[in-house]
Amino acid sequence: MAVPILKQRHHLIASIQSALSDQDLLGLRDDLARLVGQHRALGVIIDVTALDVLDSFATRTLRAIAYMTKLRGAETVIVGIQPDVALAMVQLGLTLEDVLTALDLEEGLALLDQRLEESHGSQ
Amino acid sequence: MAVNRDSHVQVRIQNSADIVAARQQGRALASQAGFSHSNLTIIATAISEVARNIVEYAKEGEVIITLITDASKRGVEIVASDAGPGIADLTSVMRDGFSTGKGLGIGLPGARRLMDEFAIASAVGSGTVVTMKKWVA
Numbered sequence: 448m449a450v451p452i453l454k455q456r457h458h459l460i461a462s463i464q465s466a467l468s469d470q471d472l473l474g475l476r477d478d479l480a481r482l483v484g485q486h487r488a489l490g491v492i493i494d495v496t497a498l499d500v501l502d503s504f505a506t507r508t509l510r511a512i513a514y515m516t517k518l519r520g521a522e523t524v525i526v527g528i529q530p531d532v533a534l535a536m537v538q539l540g541l542t543l544e545d546v547l548t549a550l551d552l553e554e555g556l557a558l559l560d561q562r563l564e565e566s567h568g569s570q
Numbered sequence: 571m572a573v574n575r576d577s578h579v580q581v582r583i584q585n586s587a588d589i590v591a592a593r594q595q596g597r598a599l600a601s602q603a604g605f606s607h608s609n610l611t612i613i614a615t616a617i618s619e620v621a622r623n624i625v626e627y628a629k630e631g632e633v634i635i636t637l638i639t640d641a642s643k644r645g646v647e648i649v650a651s652d653a654g655p656g657i658a659d660l661t662s663v664m665r666d667g668f669s670t671g672k673g674l675g676i677g678l679p680g681a682r683r684l685m686d687e688f689a690i691a692s693a694v695g696s697g698t699v700v701t702m703k704k705w706v707a
Contacts, residue, residue, distance in 0.1 A: 466590050468586040469586035499597070500593055500614045500615050500618055502618040503619060503622070504618075504622060529611075531607055531610075534612070535611045535614075536615075538684050539615060539619070539676065539680035539683065540683065541676065541680070
């Protein structure tokens, strides 16, 4: 099932609606890598609120998306990791390392705006 | 006292969509045993890892999730089995970071951390069986 991706100002918002298979996750990765260029996006938000499991494959793919979009010039923020999912990830031994996370969509957008302001301010 | 086995679900694992089916059906069954929401997530995550192991290394197999009772304890047992190539070196496979496939090498040792009991049996050329249990606290 393809994940809908919306454009809001210079950000892309991928809003996951239901459980994703590995193939769906790889599809999301490829879509985002393409759309960042197509829309000249500066930020990407992946909303995982609807996911009840983030296993090793999903975590690895989210990490890959964040690094890929960074190479294309856009910051990615993962938002909406549920408390039970966070607990299971920690017990499993999974980390998102230096990938940006935020509590929800609103916080994620605020974080992206803040990062963009900082990078413009430093120029 | 022997462990009693009640209702179970059996999910054939052949592709990545079956991994999702296994963890969803496992979660639904385990919820009947009275697990907390966070333990249901932990069980679903462990099922995902052992089912993925089947797809990645054996191509096909099955996951059977069973409600169990032992004296006054209630719990769930997950058996993931395949007739794939088997694992020559079980000690290495259970070590974090060891992977011969595309994975992080976190799947089996990670699943063991998520569950209360974990056993793996494997023979080269005849397959692998992972058995794990979690009890309602």
